[in-house]
Amino acid sequence: MNNTKLMIIGLLVPALLLIPFSIISFYTDFANKNPDPLQVTVSFNGKNYDAVEGKKAFEQYQCMDCHTIVGNGAYFAPDLTRVYKRTGGNGASLAGIIQSGFPSKGMPPMRDRGMGNEDAYRLVAFLKYTDMLDTNGWPNNGSWDRDGGLDGTAAENIRPMGIWQVVAGIVFFNLIIFALVLAYERAKVGNKT
Amino acid sequence: MNGELYLSRAKTRKYFIAAVLLFVLQMILGLLMSIQMVSRNTNLLFPFDIYKALHLNLMILWILLGFIGGLYYLLPGEVGRDIKHPRMIDFQFWFLILSGVGIIISEFFFTGANWWLVEGREYVEAGRFWDILLTIGLLTVVYNVGATVVGRKKEMSSPMIVLAWGAVGSILMYIPGEIWFNSLVAAEYFRWWVVHYWVEATFELIAAGIIALVLLSMTDVKRGIIEKYLAIEVALILLTGIIGQGHHYFWIGTPGFWLFLGGLFSALEPVPLFLMVWSAYKDLKENRKPIPNKVALYMIIGAALGNVLGAGVWGFMHTLPQVNFFTHGTQITASHAHFATPGTYLLLVLGIAYIAVPELAGKFSFSQYRGRIGFWVLVLGFMNMIIALVIAGIIQVYQQRMQGVSFMAVQNMLLPFYGWRTIGGVIALVGGIIVAYDLIVLSRPNTGGFIDETKEVKR
Numbered sequence: 001m002n003n004t005k006l007m008i009i010g011l012l013v014p015a016l017l018l019i020p021f022s023i024i025s026f027y028t029d030f031a032n033k034n035p036d037p038l039q040v041t042v043s044f045n046g047k048n049y050d051a052v053e054g055k056k057a058f059e060q061y062q063c064m065d066c067h068t069i070v071g072n073g074a075y076f077a078p079d080l081t082r083v084y085k086r087t088g089g090n091g092a093s094l095a096g097i098i099q100s101g102f103p104s105k106g107m108p109p110m111r112d113r114g115m116g117n118e119d120a121y122r123l124v125a126f127l128k129y130t131d132m133l134d135t136n137g138w139p140n141n142g143s144w145d146r147d148g149g150l151d152g153t154a155a156e157n158i159r160p161m162g163i164w165q166v167v168a169g170i171v172f173f174n175l176i177i178f179a180l181v182l183a184y185e186r187a188k189v190g191n192k193t
Numbered sequence: 194m195n196g197e198l199y200l201s202r203a204k205t206r207k208y209f210i211a212a213v214l215l216f217v218l219q220m221i222l223g224l225l226m227s228i229q230m231v232s233r234n235t236n237l238l239f240p241f242d243i244y245k246a247l248h249l250n251l252m253i254l255w256i257l258l259g260f261i262g263g264l265y266y267l268l269p270g271e272v273g274r275d276i277k278h279p280r281m282i283d284f285q286f287w288f289l290i291l292s293g294v295g296i297i298i299s300e301f302f303f304t305g306a307n308w309w310l311v312e313g314r315e316y317v318e319a320g321r322f323w324d325i326l327l328t329i330g331l332l333t334v335v336y337n338v339g340a341t342v343v344g345r346k347k348e349m350s351s352p353m354i355v356l357a358w359g360a361v362g363s364i365l366m367y368i369p370g371e372i373w374f375n376s377l378v379a380a381e382y383f384r385w386w387v388v389h390y391w392v393e394a395t396f397e398l399i400a401a402g403i404i405a406l407v408l409l410s411m412t413d414v415k416r417g418i419i420e421k422y423l424a425i426e427v428a429l430i431l432l433t434g435i436i437g438q439g440h441h442y443f444w445i446g447t448p449g450f451w452l453f454l455g456g457l458f459s460a461l462e463p464v465p466l467f468l469m470v471w472s473a474y475k476d477l478k479e480n481r482k483p484i485p486n487k488v489a490l491y492m493i494i495g496a497a498l499g500n501v502l503g504a505g506v507w508g509f510m511h512t513l514p515q516v517n518f519f520t521h522g523t524q525i526t527a528s529h530a531h532f533a534t535p536g537t538y539l540l541l542v543l544g545i546a547y548i549a550v551p552e553l554a555g556k557f558s559f560s561q562y563r564g565r566i567g568f569w570v571l572v573l574g575f576m577n578m579i580i581a582l583v584i585a586g587i588i589q590v591y592q593q594r595m596q597g598v599s600f601m602a603v604q605n606m607l608l609p610f611y612g613w614r615t616i617g618g619v620i621a622l623v624g625g626i627i628v629a630y631d632l633i634v635l636s637r638p639n640t641g642g643f644i645d646e647t648k649e650v651k652r
Binding site: 003004006007009010011013014015017018021022024025026030031032034036037038052055056058059060061062063064065066068069070071072073074075076078079104105106107108113114115126129130133134135136137138139140151152153154155156157158162163166169170173174177178181185 | 226229230231232233234235236240241242243245246304305306307308311312313314315318351354355358375376377378379380381382420421423424425427428429430431432434435436438442443444445446447448449450451452454518521522523524526527565569572573576577580594599600601602604605608609610611612613616
């Protein structure tokens, strides 16, 4: 077969298959029973906030670059998909946590990052929505929410005295790599002369 | 690479220098983040999320700069004519750099203030305003490449076709991620079109094309053999990679049939990568022509190996849904990303830079000592980082995801390994600075009074 023809078949076959797969994923009975984000609302002080506004706030304050959502994002902080459940569905308490943060664990008070109360309420609506997503069973119990509550453990500091095994491992590993590199480069020189 | 002279080529030098300098900046940001992970103190000048956003966005920017520079450098020789609009090369460079500066300033000072300036989704953090600017700038690159190819004077070789497909495809694939969806599921679905179709389809095509093109020009292996292998690799990359997208759709709220499709096709994804290494190995073994530019060869072969180990093996390690259920969202993913991306795309950009920069400065023979030291220091640094992260990931999967120990308690256990990762980062930063310094020295043309310590040998 002609080279270009082979490459075009390689491109077209899966690309054309992707169209029905994408349609099935969202517009048929196969699609997961996810809620409509416009319908998911929380109400604070007599005002309603919906999950679409919340999604925009979630993006604007860059939550995803410390936390993860549906497992995607940075791994510096816990996953937020089911955090609404972890607070027992208490929106006011969740908004308070977002605003005051956990400075000792590395979460800045979002109040200091310029977040108003309204944006915190919108985020609560968004997190209520993500808690209702059908994510094929992920994350299972025994992950970020074993006891169904918030994580009570405090952050510790690294103890220089307690890590001598790791230090020995680092030295040993680097010596091996260094020896391999040296052997490779010397063998090369030997070939040339 | 071929002896003909094209005036626009000299303009591509700044692309490579900017790419390697941005890479050093990216590593400095990564180092600051790794210190924050050890200390849990996010008041290190700026918060963690801003460094993380720039760590990713600067990487995207310098990979694009390196690939566009490489495309403009290689294209004239392949089509037998100069780039259609040479002045656009300068203009596009400054446009990209200005967008990059804009993204950096918005991240540092406007995060949370305005959604149009910072959008805060992993990999596409650049705000909507910068997205639109970047897309316009990149579409002009598509136009310039297209106009040059249309007016070609000779048939393009298949590596060049692959390279052009890859470059144009990666620019077009930036667009799906910019569509607004109310639903998080749909937004994540199309965000992965950007990320996945870059690293597992279009960038992979560019990798295959550049490796084939370099092997064609450096060795005396028959053209037909290299091109046949390339065509099979490209067909397999696309066949497995496009549906292999499914491995991002396991747990984001999309239907369960993606578990089957994603698992099956992404398990096949390493096959073309193995083929790439094997064909390169075979070609170099058959080769009887001496290869003077050893540094570029190191980088290109390193890229093929980094691709199969980092993307192939490390990716396969956690791609099956039964495994990914536990490894999703842990340090295993971080380990995979820190192996696959620098292992493939960093070394590719450096490889093409080591071919182009000395040649544009008129240095056909140069001291390769510093480049080789830089390469090995980079490898050493990244190996430390990868191994530290993979150990951290295995502990996290076992303790947190399987045994159900709380997130923070596991993070406390991982501190020594985060410390090890920081050490790896320092070593890699030293390597990056050596390579950047070497490329800047090489980019200066030899002037009359300047005596190079290495003997100049004209071909």
